[in-house]
Amino acid sequence: MGFKPVDVSGKFETIRTAKAEGKIYLSKESVEMIKEGKVPKGDVLLASQMAGMYGAKRTPDILPFCHNIMIDHVVVDTRLDEDGVYVSAEVKNVGRTGVEMEALTAVSAALLNVYDMLKAFDKNMVIGDIKLVSKRGGKSDYAEDLSGLKCAVITLSDSCSRGEAEDKSGKTAIDIIENEFGGEVVHYKILPDDKDKIVEELKSLEGKVDVIFTTGGTGFSERDQTVEATKEVIRTEAVGFGEAMRIIGVKFTPKSLLSRATAGIIGKDTLIINMPGSRGGVKDNLRMLAPMVKHAIRMARGEKKH
Template sequence: MDGMFDVGHKQGTYRIAKAQAILQVKPETITLIKEGKTPKGDVFEAAKVAGTLAVKKTPDLLPYCHPLPIDNVTIHVSLNHDSLEITAETETVWKTGIEMESLTAVSIAALSIYDMLKPVDDSLVIESVKLLNKKGGKSDFKQEFDKKLQAAILITSDSISSGEKSDQSGKIIVQRLEKLEIDVVESKIIPDDVNQIESLLKQFCDEQKIDLVLTCGGTGVGPRDMTPEATIKVLEKQVTGVAEMLRNYGQQRVPFSMLSRGLTGIRGNSLIVNLPGSTNAVNDAMDSLFPGILHIFKMMENEKH
């Protein structure tokens, strides 16, 4: 049997979820609650405490839920003619959703009220428990385009271009882009040569008008690592935040990521991103870049954030 989903490759994003439970009671029970005459005390405060505790205990109760930081919990109980409505809204900045915490909160809050009211009401029914809404995660940041984006991949490596090694990182990039429905229209392998890299970058951007150009390799500090030197010559605007994010994301996984000198920037209407050469680093980079980076094409079209 499989265990928890692996979320190690994900980035933390702001997430919020709201759930609801309905507890059916007798109308006279509502009167007792309003008059403060229920035998076990204040059901409103008990529900808030029980629901808040339930949020914190969710991974202890549900074996496939990840422990996650809880930034805020709001429990609300309202009275109707013959029912109580309990809502819970929870917030976090984390790698996975928080809807189960909200659902657990209203479930335990409803059970707590049930326990408090059962001495005076034998008709109690927890009628429903449901998720009202949730936000957060990569799905909220997907971009829609009138036509498919086009991409070019440029592998810079003396050993791969000479046939000494096979290209694995390029294949990973192609597979990942295809899943994102981005068309790979060019894929080239060249030596670590500044002039060749510069020439091809200009060709991809100026002549072929390719939207996304991903270079792979040559970002380290070795004597033949020259991709950033070639890239800086063709960039019109640097997008430093992307390069910083790539290094930060990688550094959380491998202590050598800080040694990458990769750049990101714009030439014309093309985005150029320098990726490291190793397969693990490429996988990490693709995880961290998408879908957020695609918003840059909306920005270049002068659309609002």
């Protein structure tokens, strides 16, 4: 069986924090040695704080599935209790993956350092209660699936509408919507790059579906009319969706800057999202934007403020 690290290249960079804690239980004699500063190796509490900081920074060296990330801030606190040493660690970074493992490793390293400094005097030390206390900033803070939403997929392509080419981008969108995000595709259609027909199709779906995903027609050709048709029917443009597709997309290919894709609300609460006509563009952009669709629809309905 092979190994498969998580690909985080398509995620947003956000401020991420994690806090963990743990404790090592000591004999009364060991507690007194620490309190009175009689441990031969030195200041147990201070040295363990340093060990925790090292542990956070070296996490990828010992855990094979942890990414090498830039850690922006680490705080390790140690406290001497009547029955042992309590350790907490908070780690922060701006990145595409969380720092909970770094926080947990920091606590573990600090506790192990206490053990190392007292092992000659205390044979019954027990390390325990290591746990993640909190984490913020990751996908779980904002992401939702598409379950319960009625979706439409419209492919805009002259060649596909004439049967001269297979609609790979639309079928890819349907697969991701249904099998990865749990949405229900209730409408699928292939249309030529004809603005009037696109406008007519979009208007016909207003209020009948929750979200319309279009593929194709976002380039510079005279026949690329998807964006113009979308702007004609929407009441409010969701500028951030288009910006995100270009900002994230350029990491995969500079050609993403040539996409004019946009998004917006038609009628009361039907969301339209334009996507490029390539399979790769659909995969990258749909997986990036789908987790925010429900929130956008609730905002359109006035149910949830941002």
